[in-house]
Amino acid sequence: MFSLSGRKALVVGIANDQSIAYGCAQALRAQGADLAVTWLNDKAERFVRPLAEDLGAEIMLPLDVARPGQLEAVFGTIADRWGRLDTLVHSIAFAPKADLHGRVVDCSAEGFAMAMDVSVHSFLRMIRSAEPLMPEGGCCLSVSFFGSSRVVRHYNMMGPVKAALESAVRYAAAELGEKGIRVHALSPGPLKTRAASGIDHFDELLAAASERAPIHHLATIEDVGAVAAFLASPEARNLTGGVHDIDGGFSITA
Template structure:
């Protein structure tokens, strides 16, 4: 049997919180294609959950990194440089907004809540990419996770939709900046999935039921479907694609209702 798609590729994954995380679904798909994975965790509370998952993947590494802490991002990049040498991929699956900003009216978003959502959900991609792209000396792939709330006004998504719109614009600008280095930057816009983060959205179950009835495929997607698309984007099979937002949502984005 020949080499798998991601054999000998070093890939950084940020955003695994538990076994239902989209980032964990991505990690499983990448591991199946023989990628060497480096995970990060935000704090000690998250570490205890993520550590058990990471131990199930042979050779995987787990490192601390709070994306609001510039020193920790620098330390992550230094570790990667010293121990991995070359980085081939970076998966960004990080987002946060205050719960009170995910209900009611967007117009009531506080200055602090707006800034926090932007910093963690959008700027973190830029902050980490700036440190890791110099390690992609053989070219590479960067990808992030977004949602249709960046394109349309989705009830109770509010400030997160605006942060995801910033994230998608960042994908295009980063793709333009880094293309000269052979680095591609893309996003996956996933349909709603039952993750820990999703349950922070008011009436999420009602939203999911409506979408299941509306999508062309008459279903929602799961983390494995998103993960397999991520594996494609991390691989050389997608070498001509950059600056794109790829919808993995059972076709929901093409519908009018």
């Protein structure tokens, strides 16, 4: 139905072949996009580089948003190599374990600030860096979770953090809409990813979500990627500011 041939996409957040970011990268590449892929650090590189190479990524770089200068280096390379960017996929989040596993009201100021910086503010920084590379418009995507709007047991501090991310999506969409830059959050139900493994009792949440969802099975990274690719396409040019549930209908149930 649509093509991303010749479009340039940066995908941040691949940790392994089970990552949501990897599902997005696969789908973008399948529709013809050229890819830039990042990994967190040297330890992650040995897992991510082979995946990026298999996808034919033209740019491969480290990116730890907490390390000064790395984000600027990535966008500098994109500017030098491509001169533009059409799609940004931000699929990173972090919270210190001690804060994540405790009550929200007990989380430390330092832990909360770190979670907000990595999970939310880094997306805004990336959008700001992408803006001059999108003179003809583009699409910026991040990843949320329904724990942003409802209390999910054991999701704890990440609930308020994802709520902030979704609000940031709406404000960024409003501010950049006149430039043709669209901003969205992808909100799959529970997925068995490396990041999710840090949440206590996550297997119980997976089972409950599968049971409650009207279609009785969980989303896959391929499902998320398909939505990401569509939102990045010209056919989705009139969509912006959305939080897109990709959860087999789980979010409509009580």
